[in-house]
Amino acid sequence: MQFDKHLYRRFSRRQLLQFTGLSGIGFALGSCGTSLYADKVRPIFEPLNQSIEELIFKAQTPVPEYPISAIEPNALLINTFDSTPVIDPNTFKLIINGAVNNPMQLSMNDIQSLPLISMVIRHICVEGWAAIVQWGGVRLYDLAKLVQPKAGARYVYFESADNYYESWDIASALHPQTLLAYQKNGQGISIDNGAPLRLASPIKLGYKQSKWITRVTFTNELLPRRGYWVDEGYEWFAGL
Numbered sequence: 388m389q390f391d392k393h394l395y396r397r398f399s400r401r402q403l404l405q406f407t408g409l410s411g412i413g414f415a416l417g418s419c420g421t422s423l424y425a426d427k428v429r430p431i432f433e434p435l436n437q438s439i440e441e442l443i444f445k446a447q448t449p450v451p452e453y454p455i456s457a458i459e460p461n462a463l464l465i466n467t468f469d470s471t472p473v474i475d476p477n478t479f480k481l482i483i484n485g486a487v488n489n490p491m492q493l494s495m496n497d498i499q500s501l502p503l504i505s506m507v508i509r510h511i512c513v514e515g516w517a518a519i520v521q522w523g524g525v526r527l528y529d530l531a532k533l534v535q536p537k538a539g540a541r542y543v544y545f546e547s548a549d550n551y552y553e554s555w556d557i558a559s560a561l562h563p564q565t566l567l568a569y570q571k572n573g574q575g576i577s578i579d580n581g582a583p584l585r586l587a588s589p590i591k592l593g594y595k596q597s598k599w600i601t602r603v604t605f606t607n608e609l610l611p612r613r614g615y616w617v618d619e620g621y622e623w624f625a626g627l
């Protein structure tokens with residue numbers, strides 16, 4: 388695993404190691420892809436969620452992406468269930484808090500100074516439509532490296548400006564293709580599509596991909612309110 392220069396400037400190596408609670412030697416082993424160490428520290432009673440250590444050291448396998456030529460520019464329908472909120476990107480701050488060592492509030496400038504990841508994936512809505520879209524943004528994984536989730540963190544909550552809310556298992560949230568996106572098909576995302584920041588991921592159904600995200604909260608437990616549609620009876624995991 389490589390940490391880019393930007394992260395090194397803002398956070399000491401010691402702080403990064405605290406993220407995992409492992410020693411420098413464990414860190415080095417993990418960075419070579421060895422699972423020896425992670426297997427030893429993982430509690431055996433975790434049915435759904437992997438430990439933070441494993442999620443950080445053993446990169447999850449990306450799902451195949453599509454070529455740029457497969458993008459369907461007009462296929463992504465606007466699917467908004469309440470009114471569309473307006474967020475001023477110049478004053479906007481994303482709150483990241485909860486079961487983390489280092490809660491943060493990040494401006495769009497802060498977020499856009501992190502590595503920009505681009506992917507072409509298929510968005511699937513349960514209402515019976517799909518669209519191949521290119522999303523660009525920051526990996527939630529990279530944000531997690533900054534805030535350092537505590538060892539007990541198992542879930543991630545996403546709160547939106549339109550009162551939409553969602554919760555994800557931490558493994559899916561830290562998947563390498565789970566992005567907080569600010570670009571769609573190579574341009575800034577429109578307000579209707581979730582500007583300034585929305586979730587985008589090839590491993591979850593459309594309703595898990597919250598638009599207009601204002602707050603990301605790591606938790607140890609699933610709370611009674613699990614998701615806008617999930618609380619109406621839709622499946623919580625909603626994996627693809």
Ligand SMILES: Nc1nc2c(c(=O)[nH]1)N[C@H]1C(S)=C(S)[C@@H](COP(=O)(O)O)O[C@H]1N2
Nearest residue numbers: 464465466467468512547551580593597598
């Ligand atoms: N905040 C918020 N996020 C949301 C929704 C919403 O109504 N509000 N709709 C969801 C659904 S069902 C889908 S399919 C996608 C649609 O994204 P789009 O409108 O950008 O196509 O957003 C998801 N995220």
Ligand SMILES: [Mo]
Nearest residue numbers: 512513593594
């Ligand atoms: Mo959807």
